[in-house]
Amino acid sequence: MTGASHLRPEFVEFIPGRLEPGVLYISRRYATASHLCCCGCEREVVTPLNPAKWRITERAGKVSLAPSVGNWSFPCRSHYWINGNRIQWATAMAPEVIQAVQARDRRDAELCVPKQRGWISRVVDKMRGASSLLLSKLKSWWR
Ligand SMILES: [Zn+2]
Structure with missing residues (x-):
């Protein structure tokens, strides 16, 4: 998937009717962000800013949006984090995973969780590879 790597935050009173690509519009007054x-x-993509939905954190002029943005209802089904103005792309998810995520409270989808999951699945894959190697060795030994 190709996409942008950065978003520029723009603090506005009203979200404009026509959005520029690559800009994250944030209206504190109306507690909403849009890009x-x-x-x-x-x-x-409209992300209401309230405790049950999304929150914006700002540090040194760079904004982060949490939890991740999952555009499941769009044909692109893109999923990414906005972290310090940077867009971090999540890997494409299987439909059943998307359903599980949708069913869960969005607040559970914290930044660190998908990273950990990726790490664990890599280890599991390695272990799988190692055990099948062992099995094939055992088989050849028995023959
Ligand atoms: Zn898209």
Whole structure:
């Protein structure tokens, strides 16, 4: 998937009717943020800012949006984090995983969870590879 790597935050009173790609519009007054889908499909992504939805953190002029943005309802189904103005792309998820994530409270989808999951699955894959190697060795020994 190709897409943008950065978003520029722009603090506004009103979210403009026409959004520029690559800009994250943030209206503190109306507690909402909006941007065009970072994959380039240019669909409008609206992220309400409240404890049950998303929150914006700002540090040294760089903004992070949590939890991740999952555009499951778009044809692109893009999924990414906005972290310090940077867009971190999540790997494409299987439909059943998307359903599980949707069913869960969005607040559970904290930044560190998918990273850990990726690390664990890599280890599991390695272990699988090692055990099948062992099995084939055992088999050849028995023959
Ligand atoms: Zn998209």
